[in-house]
Amino acid sequence: MCEDERDNGMARRALFVTGAAAALTLGGVTFASGAGAAGRTETRTVSGTLPVGAPDFVYLPVEIPPGVREIHVAYAYERPSVPAGTAGNALDIGLFDERGTELGGEGFRGWSGGARTEFFVRADDATPGYVPGRIRPGTWHLALGPYTVAPQGLSYEVTLTLTYGEQAATPAPVYPPSRAKGRGRAWYRGDCHLHSWYSDGRRTPAEIAALARAAGLDFINSSDHNTHSSHPHWADQAGDDLLIMLGEEVTTRNGHVVALGTDPGTFVDWRYRARDNRFGRFARRIRRAGGLVVPAHPHATCIGCGWKFGFGEADAVEVWNGPYTPDDEVALAEWDNTLVASVRSESRAWLPAMGNSDAHRDPDAVGTPQTVVLADDLTREAVQEGIRAGRSYVAESKSVVLAFTVSGPSGEHAGIGGRLKAAADAPVTVRLEVTGAPRCTARFVTDEGVLFTSDVLPVSGSGTVEWRTTAQYAAYVRAELRHETAAGPVPGALAAFTNPIFLGT
Structure with missing residues (x-):
């Protein structure tokens, strides 16, 4: 049996609060009250138009009757021509179950953003980006996210199909281990910002893991946009040679943040802006789940990508994102400016820098760049501690190897992320050993700026550079x-x- 019902969703609407900002709820969609024969389907189609200035999230309530085995959703929207310099239409989509849409995501069942035009959810399976689980009766919600709206408005159509029948068992999730074999205290290479086909990437976990190994990486972190659905799909890709941490790229309308190395199955909500004063709550959520808070590409120029929440809650910041571009140069300069504040601070706290590929699909190169971390072992906790302490440098590939130290007149020394305690006028030797950087130039940067620039390294890419200064x-x-x-x-x-080495008592 198949039925079709059309309704202009904007004709029946109400404003409600999800715990942060106002959102729009449309008129509900209902289906038959009783289950029919196994395999029977019912379909409803809803259409409407969202105006310019629509809320960030628009919810379509769907009454799910008993006996449903599968929910299938397809949607489309118009993309009219717009004047040059004007944003066109872009509409994201996701799903919340009968537990509701309250901020925090208890009812979260998946998000595909704008990467897919259809998806399904069943107890035993779901479209990548969505979470398998029982289809329980009650009020579910489709979440529509009008990312940008053209001057003509955003006209959409959503088609929901329910399939009735007995539900299969939901498989128990299996997650990758939190440690790999490692080499004890050593420098480990990683890429912590990667996208699979569980969000808007085009690669499977197996393809990403193979590329990570080819790039010489020891660890990676999953970071699909606004969903944790990939977490159970990485276990068979981990091994003694590759630590796979689990996370999410929390993609808000005021910037993106990588939740790095959270406990398996952790979901972090993204439905707020900086003006809602909610980010601190979710930064704490990341840390309670054992993760690091890492704002991503803070000066990226895409809509909603620039970081507006400040860095008070950050554990590190992604300064270099993918192939090096002018916005990375800005991010590097702005990060350097924050180091001076730490010099004045009694706590001496400072914000370490990272670099990640943000790879989505070919030809994006996994491991370009990569963060090289001095960690006590190849475990989630040890790698995170190395990142948090700033014992790391960022390199464009596995070919680039650095050793950066400073030493004092009595043989005392410090490495990346450390502090050399020395009298203000005591001579300090800064030493950089390099391999894998042909015809590159070394620069030493201080709170005063670039104070030393080396000759060009030879074609071999190897060399040692020294410079003398004082605290x-x-x-x-x-x-x-x-x-x-x-x-x-x-x-x-x-x-x-590299991250800095601080000088002085």
Whole structure:
């Protein structure tokens, strides 16, 4: 049996509060009250138009009767031509079950953003991005996210199909282990910002894991947009040689943040803006789940990508995202500015930098760039501690290897992320050893700026650079490797950079 019912969803609407910002709820969709024969289907189609200025999230209530085995949703929306410089239509979609849409996501059953035009959910399976589980009767909600709306409005059509029948068992999730074999205290390479086909990526976990190994990585972190649905699908890709951590890219309308290394099955809500004063709650949620809070590409120019929440809740910041671009240069400069504040602070707290690929599909290169972390072992906790402490540098590939230290007159020394305790006028030697960076130039950057630039490294890519200073002259020093440039005084693209070493008592 198949029925079709059309309704202009905007004709019946009400405003409600999800715990942060106002959202729009449309008129509900109902189906037959009783279950029929196994395999019977029912379909409803709802259409409407969202105006310019529509709320961030629009909810369509769907009354699910008993006996449903599968929910299938398909949607489409108009994409009219718009004037140059004007945003066109883009509509995201997701699903919440009978537990509701309250901020925090107890009822969350999946999100595909704008990556798919249809999806299904069953007890035993679901479209990537969605969470398998029992289809219980009650009021479910489709979540529509009008990311951008054209001046003509955003006209949409949603088709819901229920299939009746006995539900299969939901498989128990299996997650990757929190440790790999490792080499004890050593430098480990990782990429913590990656997208699979469980959000808007085009690669399977198996393909990503293979590319990670080829890139020389020791660890990765899953970070699909606004969903944790991939977490049970990584276990068979982990191994003694590859630690796979689990997380999410929490994609709000005011910036993105990587939840790095959370407990398996952790979902972090994204339905708020900076003005709603809710980010602190979800940063704490990430930490309670054992993860790190890492704002991603803070100066990216895509709509909603620039980071507006401040860095008070951050454990690290992604300064280099994918192939090096001008917004990475801005992020690097702004991050460097924060280091001076830590010099003045009694707590001496500072924000370490990371680099990740944000790879989605070919030709995006997994491991370009990669964060190289000094960790006590190849475990989730040890890697996170190395990142949090800033014992790391960022390199464009596995070929680039750095050793960066400072030493004092009596043999005392410190490495990346550390502090050399030295008198203000005591001579300090800064030393950078490099391999894998042909024809690059080394620069030493301090709180005063770039105070030393080396000669170009030979074609072999190997070399050692030294510079002498004092704690009085440089509150901290960090190293950069730059490629050659043809733009005069503009520095070349990064090949690598380190977190700082602080100088002084």
